[in-house]
Amino acid sequence: MxxxxxxxxxxxxxxxxxxxxxxxxxxxxxxxxxxxxxxxxxxxxxxxxxxxxxxxxxxxxxxxxxxxxxxxxxxxxxxxxxxxxxxxxxxxxxxxxxxxxxxxxxxxxxxxxxxxxxxxxxxxxxxxxxxxxxxxxxxxxxxxxxxxxxxxxxxxxxxxxxxxxxxxxxxxxxxxDPDHHDLVLAVTSHAPHLIAYTMVGVADDLRRVTDSEVIKYSAAGFRDFTRIAASDPTMWRDVFLTNKEATLEILGRFTEELFALQRAIRTGDGDHLHAYFTRTRAIRRGIIEAGQDTDAPDFGRGKRKP
Amino acid sequence: MxxxxxxxxxxxxxxxxxxxxxxxxxxxxxxxxxxxxxxxxxxxxxxxxxxxxxxxxxxxxxxxxxxxxxxxxxxxxxxxxxxxxxxxxxxxxxxxxxxxxxxxxxxxxxxxxxxxxxxxxxxxxxxxxxxxxxxxxxxxxxxxxxxxxxxxxxxxxxxxxxxxxxxxxxxxxxxxDPDHHDLVLAVTSHAPHLIAYTMVGVADDLRRVTDSEVIKYSAAGFRDFTRIAASDPTMWRDVFLTNKEATLEILGRFTEELFALQRAIRTGDGDHLHAYFTRTRAIRRGIIEAGQDTDAPDFGRGKRKP
Incomplete structure (x- = not known):
């Protein structure tokens, strides 16, 4: 080059x-x-x-x-x-x-x-x-x-x-365009990070489950969240404070959707849950096909410093 | 053996x-x-x-x-x-x-x-x-x-x-004990899965950001969520319907905590955000030390079928 x-x-x-x-x-x-x-x-x-x-x-x-x-x-x-x-x-x-x-x-x-x-x-x-x-x-x-x-x-x-x-x-x-950039990133990165931070914080707060249990039995879902939630605190504080509007908009949508799924669980609406989960699975396939991730062991995170 | x-x-x-x-x-x-x-x-x-x-x-x-x-x-x-x-x-x-x-x-x-x-x-x-x-x-x-x-x-x-x-x-x-098992798993696995499913669904719904953009610019946070949200729909429907109480309890705590962080973003309370993110980072370190994940490229997901 x-x-x-x-x-x-x-x-x-x-x-x-x-x-x-x-x-x-x-x-x-x-x-x-x-x-x-x-x-x-x-x-x-x-x-x-x-x-x-x-x-x-x-x-x-x-x-x-x-x-x-x-x-x-x-x-x-x-x-x-x-x-x-x-x-x-x-x-x-x-x-x-x-x-x-x-x-x-x-x-x-x-x-x-x-x-x-x-x-x-x-x-x-x-x-x-x-x-x-x-x-x-x-x-x-x-x-x-x-x-x-x-x-x-x-x-x-x-x-x-x-x-x-x-x-x-x-x-x-x-x-x-800068505004479109900020909205796209709010969806694909900023909101997911805040959500991961939140879930990891909840786990830590829960009295009846000890931290060591959370850590020991950290299954796949939670483990991925902790990785995201380990990112640099100063960088992420600044991201949320400077992309406030788009992040809050996405979080509002997220909460609305989460409440609908919670209601489906509470009322036992298995069809709603199954249809939702089937749709999200298809999105994952799209990401793999778009080459932004792989099916391989390192999940596309690429090579790292030895 | x-x-x-x-x-x-x-x-x-x-x-x-x-x-x-x-x-x-x-x-x-x-x-x-x-x-x-x-x-x-x-x-x-x-x-x-x-x-x-x-x-x-x-x-x-x-x-x-x-x-x-x-x-x-x-x-x-x-x-x-x-x-x-x-x-x-x-x-x-x-x-x-x-x-x-x-x-x-x-x-x-x-x-x-x-x-x-x-x-x-x-x-x-x-x-x-x-x-x-x-x-x-x-x-x-x-x-x-x-x-x-x-x-x-x-x-x-x-x-x-x-x-x-x-x-x-x-x-x-x-x-x-079975009840303790169900609570621990609600925290470490069931609630995180529902949250990941929700976030992936929100991204898919958003009119102003196309699916192809979400997929193309899928940064680390969202990519991990899509992996979780690609899990078997029938298995997960049944998990939420049969571990209803513990899952709803954790989701309630999660929503409460998320609202507090949203308020911190809205009011510009950077200290609250920074302190929260610093705490979650420490939890990640605990998980790596407990050996349930690694710092290595495959993030502890272990060997997979070739």
Whole structure:
């Protein structure tokens, strides 16, 4: 793969940024990759494991001269970081992000950026329940979607270059409108995460069943929920606070539907339950056929760092 | 492993029974294994793939002379099957089952069985979203729990023999009271399944997000839900109808907790959300430490049929 940017700056060094670094190196997509994290301990860890070609002690140093700046911080602090680096951005540079919410990030970041910088928000649909600079691996984005959400009037050349960069990281790329993005993600990711968090919390609260029993006899359903509910608390707090409307809308629909199923259980309406469960089974088949998951042992989560 | 029963009869030939057969053969736990399924097509498939040493055309033929009879049918028909086979059971035989609910199964089955038969209900905590006679594999029970729920006054020798049999299949075995079993499973399995079914149904219903988008951009959270929601509809209908009280209790707690988190999102209470998500993350760590899941690529679902 050809080099796409002379210098890439990764701001925030968690799972996504560290995976991006290893994937950039795998494909030779950048001349130099600089990195910055707010915490001195994270910067030290990054230096220790060879994460980034150069770790900087300030965000400003990291973005100086960069052709591509990737904001990999929690959604709640995107605006503050943009404000901090705005004055140091190279004219003609592209700024992107990897946040799970797009409308709010655009409103936070866009006002701070100079007019000679291309702002092209993005969202790679990839992750694990692990976080931090040591959790990354080069294969994270392979065959996963990356959604680009260019603001109106975005430079098409810059968008095409960023698309090629994400394809070089292994992703399939599509463009989407920010509000539609936020609704789709509320359905496929944000609401399911909140629901999983809730169920795991309920299990922990129940007096008559001990935690150790819950843990010991954790059958398939609950085990998957705990995996989801182990995701980074700060990231997810920010997702819910910044994609409030769409998440609450989906949760409202969810509650309505759950009440209907509860009523079917209470009244013994087996036909209703059976028909519902048959329909959901078909949806799963669609997902496997669409290639977003596999029938194989790792359930499509892909390779992980050894 | 030594032979434990001269003849084992498997009634119902789905995922659990077919896995039991392959695991029995792997360890040499029985002299002969007979099998019966209500559907002629299932019996033919079983014969075609060599499932069971002998497939019988009636449940009565299958249990004749059997030292261990395992009811592997949906929970809703356990009583009818017990009634059908009761007269053909060998004196001194052990009858067990693999149903996900125990109080209701005991009430359905026990009244039909003759006094000279040992009834020892059981529940292997193992499964995949696949069902039917071709879905089984010998490793399904390896290092998974099997809960035995002996009724009062059960013969301790017969219980010990059944325990050794399940250990031979690869399981860890514990005994539990039926009502406590039903509550623990409501928390760890039944309520999570209903919740996953609900969320997948909501996604399918939403007009502004197409099914193909949901499928295409199915991120980790939703993908796990669809796997759970692909489980056998008949089995799960029966689980909810027969473990009604405990399931409704847990769902009530769940809804209460979900409303509190929704309120935190609506009011922007980030501290509440962050604290909640931090607590659930710790529970996940407990599960990994308890060995019921792993950090490895297959997420502890174990080996599957090639």
């Amino acid at each position: 050809a080099q796409m940017y002379d210098r890439v700056a990764l701001i925030g060094l968690g799972l996504i940024a560290s995976s991006m670094f290893w994937a950039i190196k795998r494909a030779g997509l950048a001349g130099e990759v600089t990195g910055y994290a707010r915490s001195a301990a994270t910067r030290q860890t990054a230096r220790d494991i060879g994460l980034c070609d150069r770790i900087c002690d300030t965000a400003i140093q990291a973005v100086e001269g960069a052709d591509l700046v990737v904001l990999c911080v929690p959604v709640g602090v995107m605006g503050a970081v943009a404000e901090e680096i705005a004055g140091a951005l190279k004219p003609g540079a592209t700024v992107t992000d990897v946040g799970s919410v797009k409308r709010d990030v655009i409103e936070q970041v866009a006002p701070h950026l100079p007019g000679d910088v291309h702002f092209i928000p993005g969202h790679p649909l990839a992750g694990t329940e692990h976080s931090g600079p040591t959790s990354g691996f080069a294969e994270l984005f392979d065959n996963r979607w990356c959604l680009l959400v260019p603001v109106e009037g975005a430079d098409r050349g810059a968008v095409a270059q960023l698309r090629a960069f994400w394809e070089g990281l292994g992703s399939n790329v599509e463009e989407m | 030594a032979q434990m029963y001269d003849r084992v009869a498997l009634i119902g030939l789905g995922l659990i029974a077919s896995s039991m057969f392959w695991a029995i053969k792997r360890a040499g736990l029985a002299g002969e294994v007979t099998g019966y399924a209500r559907s002629a097509a299932t019996r033919q498939t079983a014969r075609d793939i060599g499932l069971c040493d002998r497939i019988c055309d009636t449940a009565i033929q299958a249990v004749e002379g059997a030292d261990l009879v395992v009811l592997c049918v949906p929970v809703g028909v356990m009583g009818a099957v017990a009634e059908e086979i009761a007269g053909a059971l060998k004196p001194g035989a052990t009858v067990t089952d693999v149903g996900s609910v125990k109080r209701d199964v005991i009430e359905q089955v026990a009244p039909h069985l003759p006094g000279d038969v040992h009834f020892i209900p059981g529940h292997p905590l193992a499964g995949t979203e696949h069902s039917g006679p071709t879905s089984g594999f010998a490793e399904l029970f390896d290092n998974r729990w099997c809960l035995l729920v002996p009724v009062e006054g059960a013969d301790r020798g017969a219980v010990a023999q059944l325990r050794a049999f399940w250990e031979g299949l690869g399981s860890n075995v514990e005994e539990m």
